Amino acid sequence: MQRRTLLAAGGGALLALGGGGILLNRRNADPESLLPGAAHAQESGGELPEVVEMVLGDPDATVEVIEYASYTCPHCASFHANQYQSIKANYIDTGKIRFVYREVYFDRPGLWASMIARCPGDTDFFFNVSNLLYEKQSEWLASGDPAIIVQDLRTLAKTAGLDDATLDACLSDGAKAESLFTWYQANVERDGINSTPSFLIDGEKHGNMTYDDFAGILDGKLS
Template sequence: MVKKLIPALAALAVVAAGAWWFTSGTGGPSQTSINALGAQTAASPAADVDASLVPDMALGDPDAPITIIEYASFTCPHCATFHAQVLPQLKANYIETGKVHFIHREVYFDRYGLWAAMVARCGGEMRYFGLADRIYSTQSDWARHQDPAVAVEQLRRLGRAAGLNDDQLNACLENGEMAQAMVGVYQANAEADDVNSTPTLIVNGQKHGNMSYADLSALLDSLLAQ
């Protein structure tokens, strides 16, 4: 089943009521509550966030004839399948050949998905998609874990494997302003594009649900033939 979005206000409540951030010392991860972040996020409308902190992460030529925006959650199994089975073929046949500009926009169902996105963004644009691939491919290891401390440590390991150090990861995971901006930008984008499930694909402005590569390829070829 395709995962349904929680309402925008509920997404804010995830941060307001349950935002826990982690730092690691010599004894491993410890858990800290950031109540101020929750209060700020709940009180601030999306229009007040600094959207420049959350640039779109994209692949391919911005001037390509087709733009695909994928709305996806790092905790959504169908999104992980899309990134494992569809995106590699899409990259080889359409993105790298200049036919498609691909944008990945994060959706936050829960705090695990928000943490994963913060780790993915921690490496900047150059590392983002490599980290995203690692996060999606190991989703079953961290996203279903009952202990948040273990889940976040597994996400940290992925960051370390991509070349980030603990200081960098701590700074990213403890960045309340960034978390607030990410939730606000997600809220604004999802409302503007009428996104209510993941994965959702916006192909040249038209909304589509989850697709196999065969169906997506047929759609793209029909657009390119016009």
């Protein structure tokens, strides 16, 4: 499986999937084009809504880890199934670090997954659904058909407690889609993110790594 890599194109961010997909770039970033095909953008009140950072662990911890990942990235799914579980148990749940998760949008399905995870605006819900999205990634992405992907995402979201009316509202929120896309672009350009998963550990950029390597860096920072 190929690691997802961001490529500069036309002055904006164009993302290469290593296969087929619905690529996102600045030219198709209007709210209507970001939404699922059956959804119609809700009227925006003018200013875009603020994007809330999703944070676990001790907010005042001296060591901060920021993960950049995409819900459609297979290496990100592998990281969350493996290294992340030990990092969470040994460093996040114990309050040793502040862990921030930031989405990268390679394609519209990744954005739709993010909009569903962020639907209620609740941190616990977000991380619970994120776990589901990674665990079931091969299933909801399997068809490659945008219409089927949306239905599979909706089915997954319902297992987490969302109903159809709530999902309709979330997936038609054009202002939120535009805000998330703008936020993601600013993040990756500012922090020099060029592949996923990527990590900023106290501001230092790192690529994917084993748990032992991750723990070694964290222990060094904590000591």
